[in-house]
Amino acid sequence: MTTSRDALQATDVMILPDAAWRARAGLDALATVLGAADGDSRFVGGAVRDTLLGMDVADIDIATRLPPQEVIERLQDARIKAVPTGLAHGTITAVTPGGPVEVTTLRRDVSTDGRHAIIAYTDDWREDAARRDFTMNALYADPVTGEIVDYFNGLDDLAARRVRFIGDPLRRIAEDHLRILRFFRFHARFGPPDQNAIDQAGLDACTTRANDLMALSRERVASEVLKLLVAANAVPVVGLMVDRGIFRAVLPEIDAAGTARLALLADREAAAGILPDPIRRLAAVIAPAAAEAVGARLKLSNVDRKRLIAATGGPGDEGPLALAYRVGPANAVDRLLIAGEDVSSIVGWAPPPFPFSGGALVERGLRKGPDVAAMLRQVETRWIAEGFPDKARVATIADQLVAEALR
Incomplete structure (x- = not known):
């Protein structure tokens, strides 16, 4: 991954660069249906972040001020399939010709216990951004103009390849304990190889609250750990996590x-x-x-x-x-x-397939039963040892072994 600090430097108005995903079939029509021209919907999260980094984008997310039921009604009126994949949390999946797009109503947390959150809907973009985990994940882009909206200096952090919690790291972790593992996974993916460049406040908070990982389902832990292990800088980050005792509670x-x-x-x-x-x-x-x-x-x-x-x-x-x-x-x-x-x-x-069968051994005089199975294994072992020769050579091997057995 290459990142140009100049290209990501925050300005008064920054525009999302062109990217292949923005030309996906049905995406413009979806944005229109969701009132992008009126400021009701914006691209958010990974699609914005990865585009700014010059990386391929897999998933597209749209944040909207529209309540979930209105999102469903608008999609149905426009004959766009709407799947209530996360309706309890305000998420509707719009199935477009170019692929699925997750549409989520702006939210704020009412209460959290580190695993689940009770949310309320809002029409305040900054309030929605404030409940997200890292500054680089709280970047929005206007689907019409491409203008980037950055409430927490995410552009500066992205330019510095710095994973930084929004607000107080301890509070963010208390809201969702999985953010401990996400902090390290994102640093392994986006951060520099030099582990001294990691955000110290985030690192200290994760170290302090590492035992909170015990409260998570093992499936969530597994998902994050497996993603972490294949990230670009997995080796030094895993070493750092071991030094800090992060794994001790769940993967000693x-x-x-x-x-x-x-x-x-x-x-x-x-x-x-x-x-x-x-x-x-x-x-x-x-x-x-x-x-x-x-x-x-x-x-x-x-x-x-x-x-x-x-x-x-x-x-x-x-x-x-x-x-x-x-x-x-x-x-x-x-x-x-x-x-x-x-x-x-x-x-x-x-x-290659093994070019021989038990029936051919019976034809050579062996009785059906365990002797055939044992002999077939011997023939196969010789065939493997000789480098998988052709059928004629296997027949010769079988003749020799059967003759020895019958003798």
């Missing part, structure tokens, strides 16, 4: 030794040209013996839990291609990278 398995393993894995991924993967990196940052317990605690899916456990299984003793054949290329890449082994031979390689 992540320690200094785990940070060192993560650093090695990150280097190996980069050298092999393989994208970082959250489950692979989680497997590296925890001790192998802890994989099953961590997967269960974080309530990972069955697929991810099995992969997490398998990733710590080591490189095996038959070679990379054999491992890829037996456990699948993806799992083999995990195991080899974590073990520090070469993966070049299996990247892009598709394991």
Whole structure:
């Protein structure tokens, strides 16, 4: 990620740069329906932030002064599908030809307990901005003019690549404990590699309130941690979090030794040209013996839990291609990278099907039953050891092994 401070320097009027997402089919029509020309709706959050940073935008969010029911009625009148995905919190998903757009009525917090918030609707833009987490996430853009609206110096923080809480960090964390992990994840994604540049007030507040993470659902913790582990500066940020005791309440398995393993894995991924993967990196940052317990605690899916456990299984003793054949290329890449082994031979390689069957062994004189299954495994093992030769060679291998068995 490259950021030009001059390009992001706050001015009297700053305009959102052109970006591909702004040309998505149906977006202009949606903005019109939601009264953008009258100042009733603005783009907000990640789409604005990432556009200013020159990054690709995945999700588009619109904040609006219109109450949720009016949003639904306007969308229905315009024949735009409206899905009440978060109606309790004022969020309607508008399904446009270019993809879904979340539309949320301006809100203020009435009460919070660190996990859930009771909200009230407002028509005050600054009040809505004040309840958001970080200054870089509280930037709005007029859909018509592109003018940026910045209430809390988010542009300056974005230019400095500084993740800063809006207002008192301790209060922001008390409102939602997940913001502790989000602070570090956003710093790992947007902040500079030098960890001395982190916002000290935010860091101190997260350190003080780290035990608050225990009150969160493990699914929310897992989601943030997995995103953090693949961020650009994940290694130094995870190290900082270990030093500050951030993980201690929810993932004590992540320690200094785990940070060192993560650093090695990150280097190996980069050298092999393989994208970082959250489950692979989680497997590296925890001790192998802890994989099953961590997967269960974080309530990972069955697929991810099995992969997490398998990733710590080591490189095996038959070679990379054999491992890829037996456990699948993806799992083999995990195991080899974590073990520090070469993966070049299996990247892009598709394991061939075993060109032999138990019926062919019966034809050679073996009785049906466990002997056939055992012999088939022997033939397959020889086939793998010889580098997956063709069907004719497998037949020869089978002839030899069956003859020895019958003799």
